[in-house]
Amino acid sequence: MTPSSLFAPPPPRNGLPWMTVLVLTVSLVLGGAMMDRFVDALHLSMTRGEALRAMHRMPVATEAAPDRQEGGDRLHLAQAVR
Secondary structure, eight states, X not given: OOOXXXXXXXXXXXXXXXXXXXXXXXXXXXXXXXXXXXXXXXXXXXXXXXXXXXXXXXXXXXXXXXXXXXXXXXXXXHHHHO
């Protein structure tokens, strides 16, 4: 009987284990930096959304306030001219 390749000894390792550790470390650092930027952008987007929602909830009465003051300015101007 001839020996089968199934029972052959494994081939010698040619790869360097430190290369795998280096690639893993670099990918972890890059992944962490990308996640940091993603979280910062997410928080910025949430803040902008909150500001936009708050702006839409503002009452319309704030727009009428300058008209009242303008009327008062007219009154003071009319009194000053007399």
